[in-house]
Amino acid sequence: MLRIDMSEVRETNEMIEKENLDVRTITLGIGLHDCISDDLERLCTAVYDKITRKAEHLVETGEAIGREFGIPIVNKRISVTPIAMIGAAACRSEADFVKLAGSLDRAAGTVGVNFLGGYSALVEMGMTRADELLIHSIPEALSTTGVLCSSVCLGSTRAGIDMDAVRLMGGVIRATAEKTADQDSLGCAKLVVFCNAVDDNPFMAGAFHGVTQPDEVINVGVSGPGVVKTALEKVRGASFEVLCETIKKTAFQVTRVGQLVATEAARRLQVPFGIVDLSLAPTPAVGDSVADILCEMGLTEAGAPGTTAALALLNDQVKKGGLMASSSVGGLSGAFIPVSEDQGMIAAARSGALTIEKLEAMTSVCSVGLDMIAVPGDTSAAKISGIIADEMAIGMINGKTTAVRVIPVIGKKVGEEAQFGGLLGSAPIIPVGSADCDAFIARTGRIPRPVTGFRN
């Protein structure tokens, strides 16, 4: 085999040093079924003990791997089995679930991870008593913990959409916003609803350790929008074929780094390797933007006509390039478009080029959905439920994952900005339209499984 030469070393290190190539997260999934008890104290102790034991070396291992390969590993995270299942026998009230949330948050603090996900319920076919209690407890749980993340799966292609839960979540998102109003409603940044949620997602706020998973697993999410953007600078004006090839090759390289880090982390922690999530995940840093890639393709701003096509192309090439680079691809895999976490998206939302309606169209061709979008603080619960229902419908009909993470910023209106800090960034508050959907959301029951769900 040919020895690595200097230009290759320089290329890799420029990607890391100048183009923000990083491994976005190593996420350790931990199954908590063996902690189940009908005694709340015993459950809380067992959960805390298991997480702190299994993840004891996660952070130091991630840092050592990052140091040895010379690549930043930005986040070390934990996902756990959806807590509505784990707490079902012991939690008889919302307060009981909040107490369990406290134990999860303390365990995350003890091992030093950035986030712990899995304060979750999967209710696409309907809610159990425990699911309802957990969902009602979310505002209190998220306002009294630091790094805990919550997700609720409301629908799927195989099940349809639980509209009762959609209605409930509109109110829960508002209540969470109100409880964290002093921080620009930050609690909502840690809460996401899904259609077609996946069991192996390493990204927050939506990571949970699915029930189909082994006891423990290592999932890795890569990133590198800056690397793709820089590669595209060299092919300005070239044909779509050249554009696509360039993205594919870059995605391949980025994903290989993820695969390397994932296998190394799995080996050192003696935990099975799960998947690499082929994601282009932006951060608020300059040069780490998915919107900038769209602009490099030839748009003046994200949101311009052509945006959906450009994003579809980008998402598909990232997958094509990444699939061969990893032995096991999973999670959400594609381009993320969180508004507050992407300089280019923020600028486009500020100028009015990017609207919530355009974002909704974009979510039909890329990873996940309406993400980190700040809306006026007086947006009604029913309207939030309407936004959720639309997004769930896109996911259900098209057999893809979609999600909603909107933040009704209490006390702020269109034109003002919300500041979340750190990787969560800042977001201009954008309008949601004046027409109402109250009577639609007030209906009870479910939207049944669509015809596309009958594949047997």
Add this chain to the structure above:
Amino acid sequence: MNKVIITVVGKDTVGIIARICTYLAEHRANILDISQTIVQGYFHMMMIVDMSGADLEFLQAADELEHLGEDIGVVVKCQREEIFESMHRLTSLSQ
């Protein structure tokens, strides 16, 4: 074989290679390949080093070489070779 890539970037000065090679020899790390160039007035050097016979751990060597670089006024970076192999070669990764 436990291969490490050492890169040195900075303003050219007397004795950069000598200082780094001396350090590696003292710790019985074997240099397999070395190349250097000047790009836009900046000194760039890359070494492929086999650390399997060395008397210290990778992270310690990386730290000490980094400090050595600070003394000379250059940036020294040590990385395991696999990251470059995985990005630039179609070799199979385990698993």
